[in-house]
Amino acid sequence: MTDVFSKLFSGKKRDIYFERDMSPDKSKKLKKDIKENEKEIHEYLYDCDDVITRDFYMGQAQKHEMALMYIDGMVNKGDVQEEIMKSLMLLSRQTPLEYSLGQNFFNMVKEGLLTAADVKEVDNFGEAVLGILSGDTILFIDKFEKALIISTRGWEKRGVQEPTTEAVIRGPREGFTETYRVNVALIRRRIKDPNLKVKTVKLGRHTRTDVGVLFIQGVAKPTVVDEVLKRLNTIDMAGVLESGYIEQMIEGDWLSPFPQLRRTERPDVVAAGLIEGNVAIVTDNTPFVLLCPTTFLSLFQSPEDYYERWYIASMIRLLRFAAAFFAMTFPALYIAMTAFHPGMLPTDLALSIAATREGVPFSAVVEAVVMVFSLEVLREAGVRLPGPIGQTIGIVGGLVVGEAAVRAGIVSPIMVIVVAVNAISSFAIPNYSVAIGFRLLTFIFIILAAIAGLYGIMMGLLWLTIHLVTLKSFGSHYLSPFVSFRFSEVKDSFVRGPMPSMEIRPGYTRPEDMDRMNDRRHDNMEKAEDENADK
Amino acid sequence: MILSGKFFRRCLLFLLAALAFAFATACWDYRDIDKRIFVGGVGIDKSAQDGRLEISFLIPVVRAIAGGEGGGGGGGGGEKPVIVESTIADTITEGARNLALRLNRDLFFEHMRIVIIGEEAARQGMEEIINPFMRQTEFNRRSRIAISEGEAGKIMGIKTTIEKLPSAYLESIYGNASLSGKFVEGDLGDFLHQIHESGGNALVGKVIPGADEVNIGGGAVVKHFKLAGWLSEEEIQGINFFLGKITGGSITVDDPRGKGKCTFVMLNAHRRLQLISAGAVPEFQLKVLAEGNVVETTEGVSMDVQDEEIIERLVSEKIRTEIFKGIARLQNDYRVDLLKLGEFLHRYHPKLWRNYEDRWEDIFPDVRISVSVTADIKNIGVTK
Known part of the structure; x- marks a missing residue:
């Protein structure tokens, strides 16, 4: 018995574990020999039975040995078959290839043969393993000290559905889903602005959850963005399974009965928040997105307040x-x-x-x-x-x-x-x-x-x-606009003023750009004055 | 680590605050609502034993009032909605304490609606009777006060048929009576204020107990904390005109066209009091403007402008007479300034008031007041 245990938990395995700081270990470079690479990866993913390895040769001549590695269930198998294997094994036969291109062969495969959309090069084991674990497929080519990470992520997921916790009578019916990229896309679809920035960090020692920080540059206050990123980077937990983990780890006063971040399931709410100068925190695996900074009053708002x-x-x-x-x-x-x-x-x-x-x-x-x-x-x-x-x-x-x-x-x-x-x-x-x-x-x-x-x-x-x-x-x-009182903001507090009168963005986010709308009347008046002056 | 000193300091602070709550406040004031007795009215009489008061408390039986729809037991239809508990004591508070020994619940006076003082007790002196009402905050200042002809206990004991609670019944007919202008308006607070300001003089409403109803109207004159006598309904209406407290009521005069009667209903009345001369005895002038409608005539249907003028004259004449009657009774019979002339001088002519202040009680009966009344008919109805 003790023998088995000592084998299972031998020190040898432990020293190639990931570092605690969660950034992948980039020091271990890939080797030339494909078999050695495969063996090394298996050492990392020891006892992980869901890892699939597929060895094959490219083209007709059985000259170039290749290997695919991915995790079953996390990849879209159709993509793997159509975009990688088919193109490499079958389609490559239609075009006569210089097989002895040497160093260029790798680029030929990456740029000329693979029909997959998203391809990345790696040269170390850490990133390769992380790629596999994230649902990407890794392609090893014999005699090269690098590999390709091909994005084939695709798993069973819930579609975009109506949010259940924030139902509205008037307004979009879309809600966030559990997939990070889909969620970011839902926001991006509403804000087609190059200034909408998405900064992704990975949190959780085991979970390595993708957490995106979204903000509109030129509106959100940079110090707030920096503060959010700083606080996110202080999180060193075993796992981040829901945005609630993040909320509780980064809120200022954890004794308060009130949440200091606003959570929502609705992309339109997030878009509105970003436009007001908020910073959004999108977490993978949960439809709940966090908005900060927030005020007491904003927690009482429903998107319908602005639609009606x-x-x-x-x-x-x-x-x-x-x-x-x-x-x-x-x-x-x-x-x-x-x-x-x-x-x-x-x-x-x-x-x-x-x-x-x-x-x-x-x-x-x-x-x-x-x-x-x-x-x-x-x-x-x-x-x-x-x-x-x-x-x-x-x-x-x-x-x-x-x-x-x-x-x-x-x-x-x-x-x-x-x-x-x-x-x-x-x-x-x-x-x-x-x-x-x-x-x-x-x-x-x-x-x-x-x-x-x-x-x-x-x-x-x-x-x-x-x-x-x-x-x-x-x-x-938190009690803005009543603390650091500004009269013009009272019209969006207990009541919601008429839309044309809300000319500036709320002050609590301390936005870079205060103007919510151009004062057309003002512009026209200036224009008229100019015309009069010309006469 | 995370449970650092700050957290514990906060906890300690919170604990201290909670303790301060417990000690600084009176959680022994807590008493469930069903463990209290909501005294509806208090009647004060002079008892047969000399020098003591007989106090009657009107106590509603909540189970009978709210109708026995729910609840575990009781709820029988035959239950009396109120009980009257009487006790003999030297003071009202002592009476309440006596009662607390007999009843198992706390007496609670914030829902008291009426205070009635018996004639005998009022004649003997009201200073000690009203004392607790002035001193303690628990007595409802908005309850009505009146002096009864005869015993106050009788009024507490009447059996009303329309309202379940006699106190509610009394309060509502007080309201109606005040509207008619033939009753003294004002609640306990007003009364205490008046009697305190004037050193014991006040005008109070009068109640006459009947078998199962009460008759409300007229008023009682309190002079030096003692009941001096009664005023009739007409005299009270006259005084109300003088004081500008008329908000309604009617005047009936002989129809100018024949033998019938004609009723004039007041919408509102304005008055203006002026000091004319300030010799050894001041002289006042009162102008009253009464606006209203003719709502009923027993003689014919048509009415022309001349008739209207005649009716207006008759009405103003009648009001004038009433005012004079009221003034005459106060000046000649009771010799007490309930017309608030002293207050008027004090307020608007403070320098002159200093001359009269000391002898005002002697001067008041000789004060000359001239009255002119204008009645204005706004509407004579749909028929012409």
């Missing part, structure tokens, strides 16, 4: 803020009002609340905590259960259990209303992570209200305000 006319958009926005307030404080307000300050209620309401509470065994606080808690359980259960059953659980839990609990006299009907309004309000917030943050704060506010009534709630709100005022997201004030 401004009256409607403004009203809906105000509704959302009201909903957020209720999502946070409604049960707490109920407790404070009934248990500490019943004088604030209208007499008839106070009496009817008192009457419905008659015979309820628990105090309002216990009732509220239990109800909010069970609602959270219901919500969680609804998420876990498959679609149709999830809805059933919602109905059974919400209606049947609630009704039964009221009938049994365990909870008062008014508390059911309070908790239901509280929960529904939280779903009116477009950003799920913010909504969940507010649901969490509900408990804190309930406790504060139970201790000190409205005074406690006020203290809680005060604490929240202090926290939000001090919070920063990549150097921008």
Whole structure:
């Protein structure tokens, strides 16, 4: 037994592992002999049964030995067969070739024979192995100390579908998918500007996830871009499986209940953010793209705010803020009002609340905590259960259990209303992570209200305000535009002003170029003045 | 590493803040809403035992009021919606404490709607009765206050049929009565303010208890914290005209064309008070403009411009008489300045006021007031 283990974990294997800094080891150069190269690669990919090696000769004369290596399932086999093997083995026969071109033979293959679109040269093992692992195919040619990485990435993937977490009534139906390149392309399709830059880094010691930093040069502030790249490069984790990993690793205040990066599934939101001067972080294997810097107010925005006319958009926005307030404080307000300050209620309401509470065994606080808690359980259960059953659980839990609990006299009907309004309000917030943050704060506010009534709630709100005022997201004030106040930006805060009036980009991103639109009226006026002067 | 000193300092700070909450505030104020008694009204009488007060508390039975649709037990149709608990004590607060021993829940006065003081108690002296209402914040300042003819406890005990709560019933008819102009408007807060400002003089509403309803109208004159006497509905309307508190109400006069009657409904009234001369006794002039519609005549349907003028004259004459009646009662019978003339002088002629200030009570009955009233008919209805 010990023999097997010592063989499996011998020191020999360990020293050719990748360095921890995640950049591929470029020091080990490829060899001349194709068999040695193959052997070396197999040493790297030791015990990886999904690696396929294909040896073949080019053309008719069995003179030039070649080898393909790729990982089964990560390449598009059709591409490998059509664009590499067919062109090298069959099509090459149609053109008479000088077989003894020597050093030029390699270039002949790369430039004249391979019909694949994306071909790269490598001369070291590190990059070659990384290429194989990323889904590319590597082509070794005998007698050359270099190889070709041919992009044949192609695996089973989900198509572009409607985003489920950010549905809109008016607006594009496209959402990001799990593939990095597709996602970047979705953004690029919206911004056909050479200034849209994509900088890719690889994160995660094991996962080597592609993470792209997108920004529009000349709009996004360079220091913010640098800061994002700097923070990304500090990440040294075993794996980055979702953009949430990155979000949590690079956010400024990880004790805050509020996310300091905005996440979205919608390419149009990312495009809008980039135009405003945001930096986008696109992560492979997830449809969620991060936008930074962000503000508290932008977390309440839905893309529809800009697609609908401004009256409607403004009203809906105000509704959302009201909903957020209720999502946070409604049960707490109920407790404070009934248990500490019943004088604030209208007499008839106070009496009817008192009457419905008659015979309820628990105090309002216990009732509220239990109800909010069970609602959270219901919500969680609804998420876990498959679609149709999830809805059933919602109905059974919400209606049947609630009704039964009221009938049994365990909870008062008014508390059911309070908790239901509280929960529904939280779903009116477009950003799920913010909504969940507010649901969490509900408990804190309930406790504060139970201790000190409205005074406690006020203290809680005060604490929240202090926290939000001090919070920063990549150097921008989280409560912008109210911190570092700028009056012209108020029209895109709690309300959304008419589109023609939004002439400048928001200040929180500190954009290089403030003008969102050319002031045509101003230009025309200048023109008219010039004409008058000519006369 | 990541749980560095900063994090722990924050945690500690938060803990301290939470502790401060617990100690600095009163979480013992917490009381579930169903464990409180919402006192609807308080009636104060002089008890048979001398020198003590008999206090009646109007207590709604919530289960009966909200209708027994839910709830575990109870909810019977025959349940009385209110109970009246009386206690005899030296002070109102003591009375409430006595009651707390008998009932198992906390008395809560922020939903108190009416305070009624019995005639006997009011005559004896109201200073100690109103004292707790001035001192404690829990008593609802917006509740109505009135003095009852007879015992206040009787009013607490009336059985109303339309409203379940007598206090709600009383409050709503107070509102109607105030609109008619024949009642003294103002809540407990106004009353306390007035009585405090004037050193014990105030005008309060008057209530007459019936079998299962109350009659509201007219007013009571409080002089030096003691009930001095009553004023009739017409006198109160006159005083309300004088004070500019008329927001509605009607005046009925004889129809000029015959034997019928004609009703003039006030839309609003303006008044203007002026100081004319300031000799040993000041002289005032009051101008009243009353606007309204003719809503009903018992005589014929047609009405021409001349008739209108005559009706306007008759109405203004009637209003003038009412005002004089009110003034005469206050000047001659009660000799107390509830017309707020002193306040008027103090406000607009502070230098003159200094001359009168000390002897105002003696001067007031001799003050001359001239009154001119203009009635203006805006609309006589669709028929011409």
